[in-house]
Amino acid sequence: MSLIQEIKVNAAKVLNEIYQIEFPIESVQVNDTKPEFEGDYTIVTFPFTKQTKQKPEEVAEKLGTALVALNTIFTSYNVIKGFLNLEISNAYFNDFLVANYTNTTFGQSASNGQKVMIEYSSPNTNKPIHFGHLRNIFLGYSLANILKETGHEVIKANLINDRGIHICKSMVAWIREGNGATPTSTGIKGDHLVGDYYVLYNDLFKKEVGVLVEQGLEKEVAEKQAPILIEAQELLRKWEANDEDTIQLWKTMNGWVYEGFDVTFKKLGVDFDKFYYESNTYLSGKEVALKGLKNNVLYQKEDHSVWIDLEADGLDQKLLLRGDGTSVYMTQDIGTAILKYNDYQMDKSVYVIGDEQNYHMQVLKLILQKLQEPCADGIYHLSYGMVELPNGKMKSREGNVVDADDMVAEMTSIAQKNTEELGKVEGFTNEELLNLYNTLGLGALKFYLLRVDPKKKMIFNPEESIDFHGFTGPFIQYTHARISSILRKANDIELKSVAIEMTAQEKGLLKQIEQFPTLLLQAAAEYNPSLVCIYIFNLAKEYNSFLANHSILKADTNEQMIFRLQISTLVKNVLAKGLNLIGINAPERM
RNA sequence: GGCUUCGUAGCUCAGCUGAAUAGAGCGUCUCACUACGGAUGAGAAGGUCUUAGGUUUGAAUCCUAACGAGGUCACCA
Structure with a gap:
């Protein structure tokens, strides 16, 4: 307790x-x-x-x-x-210290039998991962860690949106202007290459609309008649008709994107247990819709389109099947939700999705409840706010995004610059240094994105994000490395139980550490990794202050030294655990 | 316009299941290395918690309204 x-x-x-x-x-x-x-x-x-x-x-x-x-x-x-x-009483904290300083599983809860699926990342395949997606990815990965630590069984899922008009747009632009370009022939990472053609599509589209407007068409009409759009729509029709060439190109270009994503996910240190592809699931909600029609949960209009009336719940009428019997986004999501549940029978299904889909997710859950699907009640939308630049929103269509790969490279190089300026490169091999820069750069990036309450929108300030002081990942990593250094020097000292009078600050540290397991449970219950960020920052700060006021290796008595080494060990373990939970490595040296 | 999220220091954010003088980081200004890592520590300045009502012994926190910002209200995904 x-x-x-x-x-x-x-x-x-x-x-x-x-x-x-x-x-x-x-x-x-x-x-x-x-x-x-x-x-x-x-x-x-x-x-x-x-x-x-x-x-x-x-x-x-x-x-x-x-x-x-x-x-x-x-x-x-x-x-x-x-x-x-x-x-x-000091004795309480003394007992606590003795019981836990060698306990490497401190903070971990026993299994609670709950099974949770976390769907996160869920990218479109027509463009590379950008900064906004990073918040999603880090949130999902970190939440999975926190839930595992607090006794849940976790399935990390990624639903890839691999079909639809967006990928056809990239395909059209590639057909027109690509001249057979491939990642190998151009040396461009696959997802970036496909993304470039998506941007190119939009350039071409704008030009064609301009020409049509000059010819006297209304802008709205021109936007529907631009030849390149017609071509993209035609491509989508062919895809749905299983046209061999189209499918082949689609597979090829998606393949490039997956190779690129794979590199990025590895670089970010995240992984998934299960991939779902929309091309496999987009037809799957149809039978459910038809069943709902039989049960009178849904109704049909004269044009044969199928709807659900949610006005009694304060929402709108929602279309589920078009007049021609094809499904829409909502129908697909219904199908996927049921599919997931059939695969895993999980108690909770968490969707890490931006807050612009709040309404969609509310409707999805409600429809599933009305259809009396067993998966319905476990659905939870972890809604997070958009990441904005100081001068406004990012739009991948216009190419004014902060690319995830660029961002990681940028942070890594800043870590390198800082490390070199501080002259802390001695004793490292080249490989260790590269590893370290990556650890620090990613640490800064992940912490920056996770330290804010997920549901709030946040502003990405490039200057602030590269700061390694204060409320940042590297500050905590530094504290961890500092403790490690002290413990290395004290390696041959035997840590036995001692009973001494503790100072207020020592007691304060123990009091803070004792709260860690409770904090993790809270972070899990609220699906909020930022609580972990705040906690480990405060602990690191408190330890640094303690270190400024207390000598460890030159403590007055041997007992005092041992006692402080034990506290340091425990702080180190908790900092490392906390960092790992938010996906950050804790270096022994830096 | 309906629904919804939000408004706290110059900036970025905590605090929001009510409780003592509203807390951090950055930035600004001081100070501290005969030290175990200065990517540090100590201190100062900086706030009518958007505004107006209400509930309460007590409100940044709960309720109502206004003002301001974002999101959403597709046979797109």
Whole structure:
């Protein structure tokens, strides 16, 4: 049981004994005591005044006296207004330290039998991965780690959107202007090559529209009649008709993209357990729609199109099958959701998707519920805000995006520059250095994207993102490397149990570390990796401050040194674990 | 316009299941190496928590409205 939980349980018990009133355990508010007051944890007693009909100070006094008498973990208390400040015994933290400094699984929860699928990344195959996708990818990967750590069985899924008009646009541009170019012939990474033709398509499209407008057509009409668009639509028709040449080209170009994605995913250090392809699933929602029609959950209009009426739920009418019987985006997603469930029977299905699809996801879940599909209730949309540049949104159509590969390369080279300027390259082989730059560059990038609450939109400030000071990944990596260095020097010192008086800062560190498992559970429950970022940053900061005030290897006594080495070991383990959970490596040296 | 998310220091963000003087980082200005890693630490300045009402012993936090910003309301995906 966590310390805070233990305080709550004890307080509720004692309140019951004093007042003969049942206070639920969760009604006890326990906060960290503010630094300007004496004590470790504070119970707020205002909430108990109504039922006890006593002043908050009185309740606090009685509660404090009883707690100190009840349990040896409480050594003393003081009351200020309605706040009961409790001091926790050093022995409690000493026991905690002894029990955990060699425990490499500290923070991990036992299996809870829950199975969760996390769908993330889910790229289109007509363009490379850009900065906005990185937020998605890091979120999904990190969340998977956090859920695993807290006892869930996790399936990482990637739904590749490999069909549709967008890829046909790249194909048309390639047919027209490509002259048989391939990644090998051009030396361009496959996803970038295909992306270039997507941008080219849009250039050509604009030109053709311009010509038509000059010929006197309305802009709106011209945008529908541009020959290149007609060609792309024709290509999509051929694809759906299984035209051999079209399928062949489609396979080839998608293949280039997958090779490119593969390189990027590896570079980013993320992976997947299961890939779904929309070309395989896009027809799959149809039978469900037809079944829904039989059950009168859906209805049919005169043109044979199939709809669901969600107006009673405050939403709109939604089309599920076109008049010609073909499916739309929503139908596909229904089919895919059911397919996934049939594959894994998971308890929860998390979709990491941008907040522009909030409405879509709400409707998807509701429709599945109305269809009484077993997968419906487990659906959770982890909605995240867009990443914006200081001067506005990125649009891949216009090519003004921050490309993910470029970004990683940029961050890696900044890591190199910083390391060289600080003269910290000695003792590394070339290969180790390259590895290190990658670790630091990615550490900075991932932390920058994960430190903000997912649901909020965030601004990507290029200057700030390359900073390696303060609330950043490298700051924490640095702290980890620093501890590692100290521990290396103390390698031959035997760590045995010691009992000493601890300083306020030592106690503070232990108190913070004790909260780590609880924090992970919270991050998992809220699907929020940023909590981990904030936590390990605060821990690293506290440790650095501790280090400035305490000598370890030159401590006054041998016991003190051993005690501080044990604390350092534990801090190091927690920092490394925290970093790993958000997908960041913790270097031994840097 | 309907629905929805959001508005906290010059900037980027915590705090939002109500509770003590609203916290970090960056930036600005001081200070600290006879030290285990200065990619550090200590300190200062900087806030009518968008505004106006309401609920409450108590509101940045809950409710209502206004103002401002984003998203969405396709037989696109």
